[in-house]
Amino acid sequence: MATTPVFLITGCSSGLGYEMSRAALDRGFRVIATARRVETLQTLKEQGATILSLDVTAPAADLVTFAQTAWEIYGQVDYLVNNAGYVQGGAIEENTPEETQKQFNTNVFGVLNLTNAFLPYLRKRRSGTIVNISSMGGSLSLVGAGVYCASKAAIDSFSETWSKELADFSVRCISIQPGMFRTPVSNSTNSQRGSRQIPEYIAANETMVGYNAQTGTERGDPAKGAARIVEFVTQTNEDLPFCLAVGPDAFDNVRGAFERRIAEMDRFKEWSMGTDFEGYVADPAAYTI
Numbered sequence: 646m647a648t649t650p651v652f653l654i655t656g657c658s659s660g661l662g663y664e665m666s667r668a669a670l671d672r673g674f675r676v677i678a679t680a681r682r683v684e685t686l687q688t689l690k691e692q693g694a695t696i697l698s699l700d701v702t703a704p705a706a707d708l709v710t711f712a713q714t715a716w717e718i719y720g721q722v723d724y725l726v727n728n729a730g731y732v733q734g735g736a737i738e739e740n741t742p743e744e745t746q747k748q749f750n751t752n753v754f755g756v757l758n759l760t761n762a763f764l765p766y767l768r769k770r771r772s773g774t775i776v777n778i779s780s781m782g783g784s785l786s787l788v789g790a791g792v793y794c795a796s797k798a799a800i801d802s803f804s805e806t807w808s809k810e811l812a813d814f815s816v817r818c819i820s821i822q823p824g825m826f827r828t829p830v831s832n833s834t835n836s837q838r839g840s841r842q843i844p845e846y847i848a849a850n851e852t853m854v855g856y857n858a859q860t861g862t863e864r865g866d867p868a869k870g871a872a873r874i875v876e877f878v879t880q881t882n883e884d885l886p887f888c889l890a891v892g893p894d895a896f897d898n899v900r901g902a903f904e905r906r907i908a909e910m911d912r913f914k915e916w917s918m919g920t921d922f923e924g925y926v927a928d929p930a931a932y933t934i
Contacts, residue, residue: 650879653677653715653722655701655759656729657694658685660828661778664871665726666694672875677715677722680729701729701755705762712762721770724878725763727756728778730796734856735839736849737791744839745792752796757803768814774885775811775818776878777804781895783822784902789852792839797822805887819885821874822899824892826865865892 652669656662657678666678666689678689679699686696695718699711716722733740733748740748760775767773782790783797804820811818838853870891877889890896910917 649673649675650723651675651677651719651721652724652726652875653679653763654726654728655679655699655755657689657696658682661823661826661867661871661874662726662728663689664867665728665875667692668868668872668875669724670694671872672879674724674875674879675719677718699729701727701759702750705758708758708762712759712766716763716766722763722766722773724774724776725760725767726776726778727759727800729755730778731837732790733792733796733837733839734790734853735792735841736789736843736846739839739841739843739846739849740792741840744837748792748796749799752793753799753803756800760807764811764816767816768811771815773816774878775804775807775816776874777818777820779804779820779822779888781822781824781890781892781898783820784899787852789846789849789856801888808885808887817885818887819878820888822888822890822895823870824865824890824895824898825859825863826867826870826892827861827863828867864894 652666652674654662654666654669654676657666658680662678662680666676669676670689670693676689676694677697678686678694679697680686681698681700683696683698686694690696697711697715701708703711730752731748733744737745756777760777763773763775767775777800779800780794780797782794783801786794786798801820801822804818807818844850873891878885890899
């Protein structure tokens with residue numbers, strides 16, 4: 646019986662999900678590729694992937710059932726890749742509560758509920774890697790994409806906490822922050838605009854117009870990006886960071902965002918200080934969050 650590691654990847658009908666499936670297959674891994682419409686996965690099936698239908702926004706109980714079904718195929722899942730998602734654009738105010746909730750149901754709660762469905766198996770086996778596909782937007786808080794960026798910031802935060810909580814079970818977790826890759830993410834299916842159009846939000850509108858206009862000219866090759874992700878997360882001799890920017894644009898933009906935040910903190914440091922009780926002496930051995 647084959648004992649090669651198993652990838653389970655969500656959102657594999659196109660883009661990075663499709664390319665990560667191919668990259669994993671090319672490296673000899675077994676792959677369970679999923680998408681809402683299983684008929685979009687026939688090409689991956691022909692290349693050797695097992696295909697399953699999965700809607701990550703399904704009720705949590707249904708995802709528990711799915712996890713059991715998927716686990717029983719090979720008796721293991723070594724890499725759970727949470728890739729399914731879409732872009733909800735427009736100024737924050739332009740998005741209805743329902744549109745914002747829908748974005749978080751897919752990009753955040755789908756990841757949370759599916760991961761929780763697999764964690765009992767990973768913890769019991771005391772091995773496995775969770776790979777959450779975030780975005781450089783999670784660190785950039787872009788005008789015109791605030792709802793989307795907030796959803797990815799939540800994924801980054803969950804990933805960092807999981808990387809700490811699950812270390813005792815030898816389960817790793819990493820958040821991947823891709824830059825701009827030439828995928829269908831900005832087409833009408835994967836990119837949506839808030840339905841409450843407010844002309845006064847000029848910068849937000851310019852962001853969306855520019856984002857859609859560059860479709861098909863992005864600098865990132867999704868096949869190369871996917872191969873880099875698969876190669877990086879399958880390293881067994883190196884601890885993974887909780888977050889990895891993928892693409893030169895992602896590296897430069899995320900690094901720049903961190904540097905600006907540090908400079909801003911230093912600039913206003915005096916306003917952060919002076920709030921302790923009079924005479925308080927910090928105990929370095931005391932519990933802190």
